[in-house]
Amino acid sequence: MNSEKKHTAATIFWLIGTTKDLLAPLALASILSCLTRLISLGIYVLAGAGLVKVLDLQGIAALQSLGWGQMAGLIIILGLAKGVLRYLEQYVGHRVAFLSLARLRRRIYAAFEHQAPFSAATRNSGSLLARATSDIDKVEVFFAHTLPPAVSAVAVSVLATWATWTQFGEQPALIVLGAYLLIGVIIPALGVRALRSDATIIAASRSAQNQLLAEAMAGVEVLHGFHAGNKTMQRLRDSTSEAGTAALSTGKITALRAALTQMIMWGTLLALFIVLGTQGQLGALVILSCALVPSFEAVRAVDGFILGLQDSLAGARRLHDTATRKPAVTGPARPEPLPETGELLIQGLGISYGSSSVVQGVDLALHPGEAVALVGGSGSGKSSVASAMVRALEYTGTISFGGVDITAASLEDLRRKVILVSQEALTVRGTVRDNLLLGMEGISDGQLVAVLEELGLATWLAQQKSGLDTRLGDRGARVSGGQRQRLALARALIREPAVLILDESTSALDAATEQCVLEAVERRRQQGMAVLMISHRLATVGQAQMIVVLYEGVVAERGNASELLAQADSLFSQMAIREVDRILPG
């Protein structure tokens, strides 16, 4: 088996495994589909027998003995039964499909949750989600339109061949069997490889289009500002034209298959006419011709779903890859509880992205009620250290909290006690309250308002007619960058963490507002919260009891502000001089 086939087989087993308890209803849908098709066949055969009776030909003895009333009655009963069974088949089939899709969605979103923490590597997870959502919808074909039609195609063709053999002899049966094999097996196999590759191209280009559109929507101001709209549209057009070429190739193959199917259907009738007509079995010819219409219909469905299946499998393969990819960071099977408070100790911390090592041998201690600042040039590794402290990335060395290695604790426990507030200040679609609580319970509106007031948002909140019920809009579009940062900080403060990491999380604030925010943080520090401040602005970190200066991923200096400023050639002094120079040039 080549690797592509192995991949497809693994995907199918995974799909079935994900939804294994739905296999019983899926089997029921298949049985119902079979029965519906067989009843159709029965109705057409009865209609054919009626025609034979009118034309006074020799047909099937058992049917010819039926009176007109009996025939009409049987057709009505079968018609009603078909209606009921078809309803049930559709109901069960789609129920299975939608339940499977709901389950798949949960699996995929859970996989994203583990694989997309707040690390820089996965900032594009929004468009990943859009892609996964459309892939999941495509998988519906696999459940609703694959197994039941395939089973009924086999059942109908076997039964019709057997009935032809027993009623009309070997030659017509072989002709009918040949037609079923051609229509149900040979034609659907034509061009499958090309169809699969077209489906992969189309799926990939749809996902690229989704991604492009999601990026363009998120950064529409930037694109307009840099007059990059045309370039983006061109990329979109290129991707569309690639998908168009693949769709055209799919169309050609589909058209060829449809033409061949028609030729075989009419050729079969002609062959039967020659065989049965020359034998004078015109009655048999009429009945067989009537029966072949619905049976061909059942077998032709194989061609239809094979086309949909290629597309569906291309989406499913990507979902399988996503769901089975190893999460960047996992919690232990038997987590050890972290104490409510304690020293956060980093020893010999090393961080690499791929083969590039960006942090080496960093030691840092953060005691309860202490504020430590981490400073350094852009790219010196500050955010990477912060990410390691909440296990958003893999690292070497050890980080412990209250004497417990954080890798021994559950991610949930760690991230409840150590909270990272980053510059990006994520907001979700919803109200101010939704954004602050993010599912947290037991916090009153009064507490929320008090924190917002502390962070200088009292006036803004008073201006909002709906107060805490004010909606923030998509990506917090209705609030400023500084307000968004303060909402993100409020979200952290109401959780009363033991350690708060502020990674440039006041960067969008003016000096007065930043001071107000830092005072709120300082009040909590005095009550025992440890604070790690990461900032380029030295004024922000000047109050810290300890300043750690990172240079190219290693600790270059440590001490308090006055100690570091006392050394004229320290990196910190140079940073301070540059900051003053910016204010007082020359």
Ligand SMILES: Nc1ncnc2c1ncn2[C@@H]1O[C@H](COP(=O)(O)OP(=O)(O)OP(=O)(O)O)[C@@H](O)[C@H]1O
């Ligand atoms: N996801 C990533 N993949 C690859 N390299 C990364 C990734 N994130 C960061 N880096 C690299 O790691 C180094 C340290 O980045 P980091 O964001 O930790 O620095 P920083 O000191 O916080 O920078 P800044 O002050 O600009 O935010 C940089 O060289 C950066 O390019």
